[in-house]
Amino acid sequence: MTSASYPRIGSLRFLPANTYTADPALRSLLRAVLAPRALAWAEPQLEAMGRLAAVELCRLGEEAERQPAWLRVVDPWGERVDEVVCSEAWRQVGAVATRAGLAALPYESEASRLAGPQVRVVQAALCYLFQPQTATYLCPVAMTDAAARVLAEFGPDSLRREVVPHLVSRDPASAWTAGQWMTERQGGSDVGANAVEARRESEGWRLWGRKYFCSNLGGEVALALARPEGAAPGTEGLGLFLIPRLLPGGARNHYRIDRLKDKLGTRAMATGEVTLEGAEAIVVGQLERGFAQMTPMLNITRVHNAVAAAATLRRCLQLARGYAAWRTAFGCRLDQLPLQRQVLLELAVRAEACLLLAMRMAELLGVLEAGRASADQVALFRLGTSLAKLFTAKEAVAGTSEALECFGGAGYMEDTGIARLLRDAQVLPIWEGTTNVLALDALRVAARPEVAEAYLAELDRLGSPRSQMAEQLLAEVAGAEPGIAARWGRRVASGLARAWISGLLAAASHRGPREAAVAELWESDCAPTRAADDRFELVVDGAV
Numbered sequence: 283m284t285s286a287s288y289p290r291i292g293s294l295r296f297l298p299a300n301t302y303t304a305d306p307a308l309r310s311l312l313r314a315v316l317a318p319r320a321l322a323w324a325e326p327q328l329e330a331m332g333r334l335a336a337v338e339l340c341r342l343g344e345e346a347e348r349q350p351a352w353l354r355v356v357d358p359w360g361e362r363v364d365e366v367v368c369s370e371a372w373r374q375v376g377a378v379a380t381r382a383g384l385a386a387l388p389y390e391s392e393a394s395r396l397a398g399p400q401v402r403v404v405q406a407a408l409c410y411l412f413q414p415q416t417a418t419y420l421c422p423v424a425m426t427d428a429a430a431r432v433l434a435e436f437g438p439d440s441l442r443r444e445v446v447p448h449l450v451s452r453d454p455a456s457a458w459t460a461g462q463w464m465t466e467r468q469g470g471s472d473v474g475a476n477a478v479e480a481r482r483e484s485e486g487w488r489l490w491g492r493k494y495f496c497s498n499l500g501g502e503v504a505l506a507l508a509r510p511e512g513a514a515p516g517t518e519g520l521g522l523f524l525i526p527r528l529l530p531g532g533a534r535n536h537y538r539i540d541r542l543k544d545k546l547g548t549r550a551m552a553t554g555e556v557t558l559e560g561a562e563a564i565v566v567g568q569l570e571r572g573f574a575q576m577t578p579m580l581n582i583t584r585v586h587n588a589v590a591a592a593a594t595l596r597r598c599l600q601l602a603r604g605y606a607a608w609r610t611a612f613g614c615r616l617d618q619l620p621l622q623r624q625v626l627l628e629l630a631v632r633a634e635a636c637l638l639l640a641m642r643m644a645e646l647l648g649v650l651e652a653g654r655a656s657a658d659q660v661a662l663f664r665l666g667t668s669l670a671k672l673f674t675a676k677e678a679v680a681g682t683s684e685a686l687e688c689f690g691g692a693g694y695m696e697d698t699g700i701a702r703l704l705r706d707a708q709v710l711p712i713w714e715g716t717t718n719v720l721a722l723d724a725l726r727v728a729a730r731p732e733v734a735e736a737y738l739a740e741l742d743r744l745g746s747p748r749s750q751m752a753e754q755l756l757a758e759v760a761g762a763e764p765g766i767a768a769r770w771g772r773r774v775a776s777g778l779a780r781a782w783i784s785g786l787l788a789a790a791s792h793r794g795p796r797e798a799a800v801a802e803l804w805e806s807d808c809a810p811t812r813a814a815d816d817r818f819e820l821v822v823d824g825a826v
């Protein structure tokens with residue numbers, strides 16, 4: 283079936299035919315940021331993904347949601363199998379992600395040759411187009427990308443040879459996906475409290491204990507933190523291990539899936555609880571540096587989280603905009619009602635703000651991975667992962683709630699697919715570090731003079747109208763007793779993120795009237811004006 287012959291059911295009818303060509307914010311950004319050769323290479327891929335995203339991907343995502351993964355504990359003959367059974371639609375969504383190289387791109391020499399460090403921007407743009415309404419498949423993509431990075435960086439060689447090629451394969455028949463098993467029952471934020479134990483036996487390492495949140499549970503491998511017998515308490519004592527689902531002979535590894543979780547959202551993706559019963563595992567990198575070696579994984583998944591948040595907001599805007607052109611109330615279309623136009627305008631500004639911040643992080647990640655980052659860029663990226671993840675995730679929840687209301691009662695209904703956007707967005711501020719945990723991290727990191735200087739230099743370079751406010755915020759907590767400073771955590775982190783966005787928008791405002799209007803609206807907190815033109819067509823539709 284071609285995309286044109288798919289019926290545009292549910293909310294699909296309100297989407298543009300191509301979510302890339304209909305996205306003025308993404309196109310403006312990519313044209314400004316990407317080198318001409320990288321843009322020429324990326325555009326056909328983006329257009330193809332934008333076309334798929336508008337129809338087939340939504341349909342597959344919808345189908346996958348109707349048949350969530352389930353747990354087969356024993357096979358028909360009573361043999362324990364602990365198998366996560368996924369729907370065909372879920373596999374097809376995965377095949378699209380694999381063929382498009384969503385996890386693979388940063389590891390491909392041809393992509394690096396054509397785009398250099400900007401390969402991360404191209405990858406982020408493709409993920410952004412792919413993500414909305416695809417049953418949270420970007421979560422497995424993010425963890426697979428991140429696992430490939432950790433293994434490529436820290437090894438050992440056997441895993442670089444035998445596992446990484448599967449993680450970065452573009453062939454659905456040979457591609458693997460990865461999980462990230464950190465959280466235990468006693469704590470997700472408090473990783474230092476991890477109790478899963480690693481014991482060295484004659485033939486290698488075995489892990490014992492419980493992991494409490496394991497997403498993409500059907501994946502072929504997982505990276506897990508565990509404490510070697512006798513190691514120090516806290517995060518310092520944790521080792522990093524790769525756990526294969528199947529052992530070399532094809533038997534399943536020694537862990538039990540206790541259950542799949544019954545979740546508010548992300549329901550098509552399996553998240554389970556696992557008891558490790560002497561699971562065979564391979565140590566990754568240096569045993570005593572497990573937590574530190576997990577850092578690249580968290581950096582990458584947090585950037586993906588920010589991309590997912592920005593993508594969710596754009597999808598909300600596109601859907602709500604489409605609905606407003608179709609639905610009438612009080613004798614006119616919703617998009618003729620001044621207050622509804624104002625609501626959509628604000629949603630557009632919010633979506634663009636998050637896009638710019640997420641893409642700046644992707645840009646920095648690429649430079650960092652290419653080994654070309656200055657000390658300032660390293661520091662900025664370190665602070666930015668927390669700021670971007672926490673800010674965009676909260677915006678995504680607020681924005682999806684607003685978009686749902688834009689559909690009135692229909693938005694609250696499951697069959698429109700709008701309600702699921704809100705349920706799925708709610709996970710974004712929780713996993714990969716909650717808002718509080720990231721805000722405290724940002725406070726700690728920003729207290730380092732070289733980080734604060736790098737951040738303020740970025741604001742200056744961009745011409746942020748809020749650099750003074752950012753300086754004041756930093757001064758507010760500088761030298762404060764930690765118990766007092768912590769109270770300011772959210773305020774400071776979100777203020778720093780906003781000031782950074784102000785800069786990114788100010789720098790973009792020179793590109794044209796649409797970008798200038800977005801920057802101005804952001805600075806005024808989208809205050810309504812008395813001008814006859816509310817700039818709706820310019821900002822929301824990109825009609826210049």
Ligand SMILES: Cc1cc2nc3c(=O)[nH]c(=O)nc-3n(C[C@H](O)[C@H](O)[C@H](O)COP(=O)(O)OP(=O)(O)OC[C@H]3O[C@@H](n4cnc5c(N)ncnc54)[C@H](O)[C@@H]3O)c2cc1C
Pocket residue numbers: 461462463464465468469470471472495496497498545548553709712713714715716717718719722
């Ligand atoms: C759908 C879903 C899928 C997930 N998948 C995975 C996965 O694949 N792998 C994995 O490892 N984990 C996964 N998680 C777990 C997730 O990362 C944790 O839930 C998260 O890190 C929070 O940990 P917690 O649930 O233990 O909450 P807690 O750490 O108990 O936090 C509870 C509350 O206390 C706050 N808090 C905690 N510490 C502080 C502090 N120092 N100061 C102020 N406030 C604080 C938090 O912000 C939060 O509001 C998943 C979670 C969900 C919901």
